[in-house]
Amino acid sequence: MSIETSHPHSVEESWQLWREAEKLIAAGTGTLSKRPTLEGDEPAYIVRGRGCRVWDLDGNEYIDYRNSLGPITLGYCYPAVDEAIRQQLANGIIFGHPHPLEVELARELVQVIPCAEKVRFLKTGGEAMAACIRLARAYTQRPRLVTCGYHGWINRDGTPDTGLPEAVSALQTSLPYGDLDAFAEYLQSHADETAAVSIAAAYGKIGPEDDFLPKIRALTEEHGVLLLYDEIVTGFRIRMGGMQEYTGAVPDLATFAKGMANGMPLSCYCGRADIMDLVPRAGISSTYSGDALSLAASLATVREYRTKGVIDHLWTRGEELMTGMNELFEKHGLDCRVVGLPPCPSIGVHVPDPVARRNTQQELWRAFYRNGVSLYTVAYVNFSHSADDIAETLERMDRAMAEVVAP
Ligand SMILES: Cc1ncc(COP(=O)(O)O)c(C=O)c1O
Known part of the structure; x- marks a missing residue:
């Protein structure tokens, strides 16, 4: 698997701050599942959000599906x-x-x-x-x-x-x-x-x-x-x-x-x-x-x-994301599937061997970050994700998956 970047993406400043945080704050931060793990690709710090997008400490922009791990349902700065x-x-x-x-x-x-x-x-x-x-x-x-x-x-x-x-x-x-x-x-x-x-x-x-x-x-x-x-x-x-x-x-x-x-x-x-x-x-x-x-x-x-009509919107956009992601997983031959109901679809990697499964998950998430998509294991859409945002996300994911499967 390749983790070559398709465009410059640096999260250097983020990770420098994170190293200091680990010395000062137990576990580095207050929410265990917000801790960054994919050094070099994942942003350690987000400084700004608007609508469905967030910007990290190094200035990279992401279409965001973490949404604070659930609470942002209308959008950032709504x-x-x-x-x-x-x-x-x-x-x-x-x-x-x-x-x-x-x-x-x-x-x-x-x-x-x-x-x-x-x-x-x-x-x-x-x-x-x-x-x-x-x-x-x-x-x-x-x-x-x-x-x-x-x-x-x-x-x-x-x-x-x-x-x-x-x-x-x-x-x-x-x-x-x-x-x-x-x-x-x-x-x-x-x-x-x-x-x-x-x-x-x-x-x-x-x-x-x-x-x-x-x-x-x-x-x-x-x-x-x-x-x-x-x-x-x-x-x-x-x-x-x-x-x-x-x-x-x-x-x-x-x-x-x-x-x-x-x-x-x-x-x-x-x-x-x-x-x-x-x-x-x-x-x-x-x-x-x-x-x-x-x-x-x-x-x-x-x-x-x-x-x-916020609930209808979450179902519609969630469905577009789920269907699109599943088509892309199939296109790239990745053993992954998005399941559950569209407003909180769960992304599963189904590689049988646990080590290979973890590697695939990490390589995928790294590639998503490099291509400007910020994901959790549940992909939370919010009311500010438009149909165009979902389409742009799927284009970015297509590139990310191509990077992961490239020899
Ligand atoms: C289903 C569920 N219950 C309870 C909690 C705990 O909520 P909090 O972190 O606000 O205490 C969470 C948080 O992730 C959750 O997902």
Whole structure:
């Protein structure tokens, strides 16, 4: 495989700064999956974004599908959201009493999220999930939890060497998406001790034929166990109301975060009023919940979604990208495939040997960067990607793949 560059592309300045960062900041930066790994091709730092494009520290431009790993759903520097933030900034960021925007946003969210009789705000997705788990345990007064997928670092199961005592991890069991029998078997023997089943839909497996969520809804009802959805990625992407709106299988509690404020740090947990009303008893509270800037950004974001057909756009552009990428993989004889639903398509490399698979993935991603396309393992389109941007992306990818397969 060749990694020859087709045009000059230097990320030297980025990597010099990264080497200093590694000395000063544990793990180099605060988000593990944002750490750069492909030295020489991948930018270590992004300094500016507009619409669907970003620019790195060395001045290279990329058509971006990382979108902050999900939160940018309308676009970078999206005018209506930035204007709402600017207007609120002129009046203050956060106060010692609630701001009316909290009520205005809640009014909107209970209309678009099927399970949301009541909502409440926090700053990160993981924190909102922790709140739901706490509420589920308070409501049922049962200790066990079944999880599926990533729910944020605070809620990860683990071993003592990851800092989690065995007594705590023994209460949490992680099961794979789609394996209904595994969930049924677990609940058969542990339902009386289980507070909730919590599911983050696996992007690569969801689709029109996937009936896992309706089945898990029926199963949890049969066993009298609460159902909680992590809609942190799927909310404001598959539908505004996430997988519960898409499938019609409505959980008891749910969390939303990425996408609800076009990048401002805001998360929401919501659900049945009788469970949500246990918030004071559970003592869930945070100083930064309900800062007016994030609320203003979210309100503007939700209104754009409601008036501009944002979800349709994400499906259309996502479909163009998915279809185009799969055609290109085929054209270049690359054993790769984009799967899942168009608003969050998952890119898989299917080379059987693990080392060869990793090499192919790295060579591809390096070539994408050199050709000005910035990708994560999920390719997130946003409302600012036009049909022309997708076409230009596919041209750049065509060149990138040719570089990878060239002898
Ligand atoms: C499905 C899912 N749940 C939870 C989280 C955690 O959210 P945060 O990083 O905001 O705590 C993430 C973040 O990537 C996620 O993708």
